[in-house]
Amino acid sequence: MTTIAETRTKSLLYLDNVSVSFDGFKALNALSFVVEPGELRAIIGPNGAGKTTMMDIITGKTRPDTGAVLFEDSVDLTKKDEADISQLGIGRKFQKPTVFESHTVWDNLELALNRKRGVFATLFYTLTPEDQKRIEEILTTIRLTHRRGELAANLSHGQKQWLEIGMLLAQEPKLLLVDEPVAGMTDAETAETAILLKEIAKTRSVVVVEHDMGFIRDLGVKVTCLAEGSVLAEGSIDFVSSDPKVIENYLGR
């Protein structure tokens, strides 16, 4: 039997008993959740289950009322803000694709690149051959090389989602939080995205929130089902989707 202490020593992200309420409504209710280094994890659950709120808590956008949020077993994320948490190595893709529309694809990636981010460092920054190479690599990974000079505003919805994932890669995070990446994508784009995320997960931990069950099956990883702010079931997709509580709360609806 493993004790709490043992689980903790190998977690990348550790949420324990986290609760938060908005005007009396409990969006998260004693949520506990652990991500191990190198893990790719899928999260499912009905609308309003608290999936996005959980990401808000991890990235410092929302403060929990109670509970612990630890990164690499030592850093208390509830004491940090968005910029600190990003610099610690947690990247986040928003539910609605958020890229810099009036910049080119290239510039979007250049801005995201994990370099010094202070006022003077950015004022005097010059693109180095090394940075150029890194951006070109990412362009290949996210399949946007041919659109590098295009304004992000002119990309298709799916391409914007990929660009945002590319920006997260440029940050070189240890943990990537991806909120509903395939919403609004075509079937072909969805399949490509599953491949892309598996590729990315080879070198870092990824947490994906998604509704698309086909996509989750493609990923073939451990699944956590949230409902009403806490964990309903956790395990393989077949295990979770045969759980009567999951069927009642989510799949059956």
Place this chain on the structure above:
Amino acid sequence: MITNFILRALDGKITLTVAILLVVAALVPALNLLTTPDSALHIPTYAMSLMGKYLCYALLALALDLVWGYCGILSLGHGAFFALGGYAMGMYLMRQIGSRGVYGNPELPDFMVFLNWKELPWFWYGFDWFPFAMLMVLVVPGLLAFVFGWFAFRSRVNGVYLSIITQAMTYALMLAFFRNDMGFGGNNGLTDFKDILGFPVQADGTRAVLFAMSAIMLSLCLLVASAITHSKFGKVLVGVRDAESRVRFLGFRVENIKLFTFVVSAMFAGIAGALFVPQVGIINPGEFAPANSIEVVVWTAVGGRGTLIGPIIGAILVNAGKSFFTGAFPEIWLFALGGLFIAVTLFLPKGIVGTIRQGWTSRKTLRAAADQEKGRGTALLPQAAE
């Protein structure tokens, strides 16, 4: 590194604008000083000072564009920074009057004698020394912007709320400066200036130099603004404008980015005010009036925000229009200004320069696409520095 920063500023249109400003800086004073009044080319002194005033307004609009057009901070209080720069210059000019005032007091400006003050307040110390006063032209607006921005940006005041508190800031300063016991001449402000660096303020030669300085400082600030906006920092600024939370989640400290830009912008506005005061001969609390700051927004919108050059053109055009209207039909000026703002918002949301640029870019894109089809496409790519 620094050279790259400076070289990036010299984008074609900016270089052209700077060249034009420098030619104007030489030509207008020459036509004023070197031609006789009956010559067809003569520019009378009053006209030169009027144009100098427009250039100061242009610099103020440029300052606003940096925060509004690039960073999305709609300041409705930039007139305050302009007025503070103006007061710093005014205090220097007051101290230069010396014993030539009505009361002949060598130490105290007339209004202090009138108030029965016995000695110079501490905050007037040093203003008789030109370099100190010029430093204060930058420091005072910069410091106010720093303190204001520190609190506002850290507590993430955004959008309309931020605009309203900037407006409240300039309004509060106006009320404060109206008070006689503040020590800045109250209602009447600072005026009756005699000389600057030993040269009579009214003389044609001095006016010519002040005009030239206005054009030169405008060029200089334009170059600084261009260097900022062409750097990676400038791209981050636009990011803050368009998707602030994305910038935060990429690990940038948005509050510091805004603070730096706000302070630089306030300093530009201070320089504009300092050049304005000797050319119009007075600074009074009216310069803090909220309506003034709103007018700056109109100039910037008309010219095209987020273009640097647009606000300069907008400020000059609108103020030339104002001079014409207030002379010819004084009663309709405000309606004309309001109408202009509505028309621009509805029909030219990108302003004059923004609209021209948009047309130009779409033609360029079309041509690039056509070239690419012919198989001789040149990729529009950034290249790494060696």
